[in-house]
Amino acid sequence: xxxxxxxxxxxxxxxxxxxxGSLCMMKTEISNNGAVPVEARERHPAxxxxxxxxxxxxxxxxxxxxxxxxxxxxxxxxxxxIVVVAALAVVGIVYGGFAMFHSFTHETTDDAFIDxxxxxxxxxxxxxxxxxxxxxxxxxxxxxVLVEIDPRDFQVALVQAKxxxxxxxxxxxxxxxxxxxxxxxxxRKVISAQDRDTNVATADSxxxxxxxxxxxxxxxxxxxSYTKIxxxxxxxxxxxxxxxxxxxxxxxxxxxxxxxxxxxxANFKETQLPNMQPGRPVDISVDAxxxxxxxxxxxxxxxxxxxxxxxxxxxNATGNYVKVVQRVPVKIxxxxxxxxxxxxxxxMSVVPTVAVDHGTASAFTIGIIAVILAGGxxxxxxxxxxxxxxxxx
Numbered sequence: 017x018x019x020x021x022x023x024x025x026x027x028x029x030x031x032x033x034x035x036x037g038s039l040c041m042m043k044t045e046i047s048n049n050g051a052v053p054v055e056a057r058e059r060h061p062a063x064x065x066x067x068x069x070x071x072x073x074x075x076x077x078x079x080x081x082x083x084x085x086x087x088x089x090x091x092x093x094x095x096x097x098i099v100v101v102a103a104l105a106v107v108g109i110v111y112g113g114f115a116m117f118h119s120f121t122h123e124t125t126d127d128a129f130i131d132x133x134x135x136x137x138x139x140x141x142x143x144x145x146x147x148x149x150x151x152x153x154x155x156x157x158x159x160x161v162l163v164e165i166d167p168r169d170f171q172v173a174l175v176q177a178k179x180x181x182x183x184x185x186x187x188x189x190x191x192x193x194x195x196x197x198x199x200x201x202x203x204r205k206v207i208s209a210q211d212r213d214t215n216v217a218t219a220d221s222x223x224x225x226x227x228x229x230x231x232x233x234x235x236x237x238x239x240x241s242y243t244k245i246x247x248x249x250x251x252x253x254x255x256x257x258x259x260x261x262x263x264x265x266x267x268x269x270x271x272x273x274x275x276x277x278x279x280x281x282a283n284f285k286e287t288q289l290p291n292m293q294p295g296r297p298v299d300i301s302v303d304a305x306x307x308x309x310x311x312x313x314x315x316x317x318x319x320x321x322x323x324x325x326x327x328x329x330x331x332n333a334t335g336n337y338v339k340v341v342q343r344v345p346v347k348i349x350x351x352x353x354x355x356x357x358x359x360x361x362x363x364m365s366v367v368p369t370v371a372v373d374h375g376t377a378s379a380f381t382i383g384i385i386a387v388i389l390a391g392g393x394x395x396x397x398x399x400x401x402x403x404x405x406x407x408x409x
Contacts, residue, residue, distance in 0.1 A: 102397035106390050113386035124369040128282035132362045135249055135273045140242040145262045150253045158250045163258060167243040174236035181229035188222035195219040251275040278360050282368045283322060283343040291372035298348050303365040305358050315349040
């Protein structure tokens with residue numbers, strides 16, 4: 017009887033997922049006689065195993081996949097997430113309400129600049145500069161000496177004027193005595209009326225000459241005082257254009273003084289003016305100093321647009337007309353008792369925000385809308401949380 021040959025095979029199952037979402041079972045047969053393993057692939061829908069054998073491992077994997085899927089789908093079914101989302105939405109509604117209220121009750125523009133009446137310093141006499149006591153951007157007080165001009169020529173002129181005055185005073189005394197003597201002689205009929213009148217005219221002329229000499233002396237003293245150019249106002253020195261040795265002429269601009277008191281010229285659109293009135297409060301931010309917040313009030317509104325006062329005003333009666341919103345200058349004065357601690361000069365950019373006069377009605381309307389939206393959101397969130405809890409139960 018021939019010997020019996022026994023063959024043993026080991027069968028191993030592997031589970032794999034493919035791209036289309038199907039579950040594939042890989043079967044591998046391993047023979048003990050060294051034969052090549054045999055693989056067989058069976059494709060099943062997701063969650064379906066072989067009909068002849070349903071292993072515990074497949075059930076475990078299927079349950080794990082189901083739990084992951086449930087976690088992904090239940091993000092907005094968690095009460096904590098719903099509460100956080102609702103709270104953020106309420107905060108957004110409140111912020112939007114404040115933003116709308118501010119836009120309805122305030123007018124702002126970035127076409128605004130600091131303006132000031134700066135003073136140009138110029139000499140009243142011609143001469144050579146001997147001293148310059150200030151530098152650019154230096155703060156000076158009223159009466160401080162800025163520039164000195166060589167005074168020697170004017171000192172000589174003053175001495176000469178005083179000498180002429182003394183000489184003419186002596187002539188006046190002599191003419192006065194001659195007038196009195198001629199009047200006495202005319203009374204005694206020693207001289208004629210013509211001689212008397214001549215002496216009277218000479219005395220009057222001498223008096224006029226003395227008055228003219230006195231004025232010349234005063235003018236010489238003034239010219240001598242003009243050799244020291246002083247600050248007419250207190251402020252900051254800007255655009256200094258003089259140095260020692262320069263020969264300056266009468267009226268030549270040497271420097272400018274910018275006073276600390278400044279104001280704002282804001283060019284608002286004409287559509288922003290209906291509710292803007294003098295006296296309305298203004299908050300001002302300066303581009304050069306972002307942390308500096310100034311307070312002011314509307315001082316006045318110019319009677320006309322800025323374009324109407326330009327060198328070449330627009331002529332709308334000719335050609336094709338295109339309507340353009342005009343801008344009107346509004347003067348804003350800074351409130352007193354503010355510690356500026358910064359240098360503010362003409363031409364610096366600012367952003368004024370004017371509180372216009374119709375805030376009550378807007379606040380009431382926006383408040384009602386915000387309350388309705390927030391209340392609806394809270395009620396909706398509460399209903400959604402109740403529904404989620406009911407489904408979980």
